[in-house]
Amino acid sequence: MSSTSALPIPPSAPSLPSDPSSNYHHHKASRCTVSPPPSPTLAASSVRSRLSRLCVEGQLHLARQLFDAIPRPTTIIWNTIIIGFICNKMPLEALSLYSQLKITHTKCDSYTYSSTLKACAVTGNLTIGKTIHCHFIRCLSYPSRIVYNSLLNMYSTCLSSRCPLNDFDFSKYDLVCNVFKTMPERDVIGWNTVVSWYVKTERYTEAIRQFKIMMKTGINPSLVSFINVFPALSSFGHCKYANALYGLLLKLGSEYVNDLFVVSSAISVYAELCCLDLARKVFDHCLEKNTEVCNTMIGGYVQNDYFFEGIDLFLQAMETEQIVPDDVTFLLVLTAVSQLQLLDLGQLLHAFVIKKLSVLPVRILNALIAMYSRCNSVHTSFRVFLKMPERDVVSWNTMISGFIQNGLYDEGLMLVHEMQEEEYTVDSVTVTCLLSAASNLRNQEIGKQTHAYLVRQGIKFDGMDSYLIEMYAKTGLIRTAQQVFEKNYTRNRDQATWNAMIAGYTQNGLVEEAFVTFSQMLEQNLRPNSVTLASSLPACNPLGSIDSGKQLHGVAIRFLLDHNIFVRTALVDMYSKSGAINYAESIFTKSSEKNSVMYTSMILGYGQNGMVERALSLFHSMQKSGIETDAITFVAVLSACSYAGLVDEGLQIFESMKRDFKIQPSIQHHCCIADMLGRVGRVIEAYEFVKQLGEEGNVMQIWGSLLGACRLHGLIELGEVVANELLEMGSVDSTAGYKVLLSNMYAEEANWESVDKLRKEMREKGLRKEAGCSWIHIAGHVFHFMSKDKNHPHCDEIYEVLERLVLEMKDTDHSPFPGCV
Numbered sequence: 001m002s003s004t005s006a007l008p009i010p011p012s013a014p015s016l017p018s019d020p021s022s023n024y025h026h027h028k029a030s031r032c033t034v035s036p037p038p039s040p041t042l043a044a045s046s047v048r049s050r051l052s053r054l055c056v057e058g059q060l061h062l063a064r065q066l067f068d069a070i071p072r073p074t075t076i077i078w079n080t081i082i083i084g085f086i087c088n089k090m091p092l093e094a095l096s097l098y099s100q101l102k103i104t105h106t107k108c109d110s111y112t113y114s115s116t117l118k119a120c121a122v123t124g125n126l127t128i129g130k131t132i133h134c135h136f137i138r139c140l141s142y143p144s145r146i147v148y149n150s151l152l153n154m155y156s157t158c159l160s161s162r163c164p165l166n167d168f169d170f171s172k173y174d175l176v177c178n179v180f181k182t183m184p185e186r187d188v189i190g191w192n193t194v195v196s197w198y199v200k201t202e203r204y205t206e207a208i209r210q211f212k213i214m215m216k217t218g219i220n221p222s223l224v225s226f227i228n229v230f231p232a233l234s235s236f237g238h239c240k241y242a243n244a245l246y247g248l249l250l251k252l253g254s255e256y257v258n259d260l261f262v263v264s265s266a267i268s269v270y271a272e273l274c275c276l277d278l279a280r281k282v283f284d285h286c287l288e289k290n291t292e293v294c295n296t297m298i299g300g301y302v303q304n305d306y307f308f309e310g311i312d313l314f315l316q317a318m319e320t321e322q323i324v325p326d327d328v329t330f331l332l333v334l335t336a337v338s339q340l341q342l343l344d345l346g347q348l349l350h351a352f353v354i355k356k357l358s359v360l361p362v363r364i365l366n367a368l369i370a371m372y373s374r375c376n377s378v379h380t381s382f383r384v385f386l387k388m389p390e391r392d393v394v395s396w397n398t399m400i401s402g403f404i405q406n407g408l409y410d411e412g413l414m415l416v417h418e419m420q421e422e423e424y425t426v427d428s429v430t431v432t433c434l435l436s437a438a439s440n441l442r443n444q445e446i447g448k449q450t451h452a453y454l455v456r457q458g459i460k461f462d463g464m465d466s467y468l469i470e471m472y473a474k475t476g477l478i479r480t481a482q483q484v485f486e487k488n489y490t491r492n493r494d495q496a497t498w499n500a501m502i503a504g505y506t507q508n509g510l511v512e513e514a515f516v517t518f519s520q521m522l523e524q525n526l527r528p529n530s531v532t533l534a535s536s537l538p539a540c541n542p543l544g545s546i547d548s549g550k551q552l553h554g555v556a557i558r559f560l561l562d563h564n565i566f567v568r569t570a571l572v573d574m575y576s577k578s579g580a581i582n583y584a585e586s587i588f589t590k591s592s593e594k595n596s597v598m599y600t601s602m603i604l605g606y607g608q609n610g611m612v613e614r615a616l617s618l619f620h621s622m623q624k625s626g627i628e629t630d631a632i633t634f635v636a637v638l639s640a641c642s643y644a645g646l647v648d649e650g651l652q653i654f655e656s657m658k659r660d661f662k663i664q665p666s667i668q669h670h671c672c673i674a675d676m677l678g679r680v681g682r683v684i685e686a687y688e689f690v691k692q693l694g695e696e697g698n699v700m701q702i703w704g705s706l707l708g709a710c711r712l713h714g715l716i717e718l719g720e721v722v723a724n725e726l727l728e729m730g731s732v733d734s735t736a737g738y739k740v741l742l743s744n745m746y747a748e749e750a751n752w753e754s755v756d757k758l759r760k761e762m763r764e765k766g767l768r769k770e771a772g773c774s775w776i777h778i779a780g781h782v783f784h785f786m787s788k789d790k791n792h793p794h795c796d797e798i799y800e801v802l803e804r805l806v807l808e809m810k811d812t813d814h815s816p817f818p819g820c821v
Contacts, residue, residue, distance in 0.1 A: 263289075294313070538574070601636075
């Protein structure tokens with residue numbers, strides 16, 4: 001390529017930051033349109049001075065008119081106009097001028113090349129940058145350090161924006177490093193560029209090595225040097241290098257240690273290393289702080305879940321008037337408030353934001369929607385959403401997610417429909433919300449339609465398979481979930497996918513498949529996490545054997561997960577349900593960290609194992625310790641009272657829940673009360689309790705519990721009334737089990753006429769009670785069977801033993817109830 005070859009002129013250029021009536025393109029059409037032309041005798045220095053002044057003032061159209069009127073611009077004049085366009089953020093015009101310069105055969109100097117290389121860096125034009133590189137190699141005998149520094153910056157910037165840096169093999173070919181090695185002399189600017197390049201390409205060890213070499217060569221680091229190298233330190237996972245670098249800052253003096261950009265970089269790296277105390281020391285050591293520094297410190301707290309500390313720092317800064325909060329400040333504090341669910345503080349912050357900002361940006365409004373939704377004030381978040389002057393796709397997704405998280409699935413689904421009508425694109429976040437709604441509603445149709453949409457639109461995102469598996473498993477389509485899991489075999493299955501499949505099997509009672517899948521995961525050399533074990537441990541409960549649970553406990557110890565609170569809670573639940581209450585109690589007692597879920601599991605375990613006094617004692621201890629008592633905790637306590645027949649204590653706790661804890665009773669609470677009263681023979685009182693609930697009590701689960709109490713105490717007439725209530729509120733298929741229960745009540749009273757009548761009615765309607773399934777654990781193997789099951793290879797032998805046992809029962813006067821068949 002000739003040194004005078006022209007560069008391609010960009011087809012379009014951005015608008016000038018001047019009045020539209022005096023647009024640059026309007027004046028560049030012809031040089032002869034300029035009137036009057038400058039005097040031919042005008043001194044070159046005067047022209048350059050005037051041209052420079054026009055560029056500084058931003059009057060590029062006048063500067064271009066003046067330039068076009070010069071018959072033979074010198075190199076200095078060309079440099080002045082090119083630099084003027086670059087300084088006024090018009091790099092495309094600068095490159096166009098450089099192309100014209102090469103056509104005129106005007107000699108270029110170091111300033112020409114360094115400025116045009118900067119324009120290439122700004123536009124990301126690597127092709128033109130390489131061409132300019134060729135030009136100055138041919139035209140300059142000794143390129144200056146300025147040119148080399150600009151070349152380094154151009155390659156670093158252009159390659160960063162164009163290449164997938166993580167996939168590039170820099171050991172074979174690295175333009176930036178090659179240029180750096182060929183530089184005849186280097187200054188701190190060149191070193192800073194190459195260190196920054198190593199950080200951008202995630203070669204952190206090499207970045208620090210180059211920084212050390214720079215120091216050894218006698219070049220003192222600049223402020224930019226520290227800003228560039230600090231991000232590399234977070235990759236080492238400890239504070240050793242960060243402390244050393246900050247120590248160097250202290251040694252260099254206050255100019256360095258108080259520079260706000262350096263301080264922000266230091267705080268950021270300490271926060272990423274979870275060294276919040278050291279980050280705070282850097283923050284406090286800084287004499288003058290600005291908004292960015294405060295935001296970095298608050299962001300460090302929020303990033304590490306120190307939400308109270310982040311809010312406290314914000315309040316201190318406001319009180320001392322250290323900063324003027326900006327969008328980022330409010331976003332960080334709103335995130336902290338949202339995570340802590342501090343609704344009152346969130347409302348105050350909302351009012352403060354309105355006072356400080358005349359117009360609320362969309363992202364602030366989105367954060368407010370998220371905050372109110374997480375604070376269980378979804379109706380307030382919806383009001384914010386409706387009043388938004390403009391919305392983006394994040395606004396829609398945040399509101400949809402808020403509805404789904406608060407159990408308002410229908411509203412969330414309707415909003416998805418409105419979102420599509422407004423012609424917003426449904427993305428991976430929207431799809432995740434839809435799959436979550438389908439899972440919680442147990443709605444197969446919504447789930448299938450969402451999956452079909454994913455396939456049709458070709459949407460793929462991280463965790464997609466795990467969401468699909470979870471949805472299909474929760475909607476009862478476990479085999480479809482299995483198909484999704486198996487199709488994923490060709491790709492790398494991540495932990496989330498394995499966890500979802502294991503949890504799906506467990507939820508659907510397929511305990512053998514759950515354990516097989518868990519074993520396969522270990523065979524693939526995948527390390528289980530807390531979610532894996534928390535999903536696997538519930539599979540041990542139906543087996544009635546503690547051996548499998550102990551094996552999983554051993555796996556937890558092996559992978560150092562036995563101290564994780566979620567794993568410990570699952571272990572407490574597993575041991576309690578397996579009857580090993582002492583193991584459960586030991587794990588609970590030794591846990592240094594306890595939350596409401598762990599307390600609830602232990603209370604429920606005590607109740608299920610007949611240790612009601614301990615359950616109530618633990619419940620009171622939980623309240624004294626300040627652990628939040630939620631609705632599920634009260635279900636556990638009421639269940640324990642029901643098992644032990646402690647009706648008065650149970651009723652007092654129920655009233656306290658409503659009065660003192662402001663918790664609205666759910667179906668589960670009402671069912672516990674009905675069951676509690678029914679167990680001790682206060683069936684009439686239980687019936688009156690259910691009736692006074694009105695529409696709220698028209699739930700089959702509650703009335704079913706009442707029917708069981710009627711059978712237990714032989715109240716046939718009341719049982720018929722309750723059964724009629726159940727038949728009216730349920731579908732034909734869903735009431736089959738209750739009809740069988742009523743039939744058994746008649747049989748126990750030897751009322752065979754009513755039995756025959758009811759059974760005949762069931763046969764005519766084709767009703768059959770869903771067969772129960774049982775598991776038995778023998779010699780390390782799990783066997784499951786159903787009523788009248790003859791699939792087992794030893795079924796003849798099994799039934800022979802069963803008949804012999806029945807005969808032995810009769811011989812010892814332990815005859816079964818005649819109606820319980």
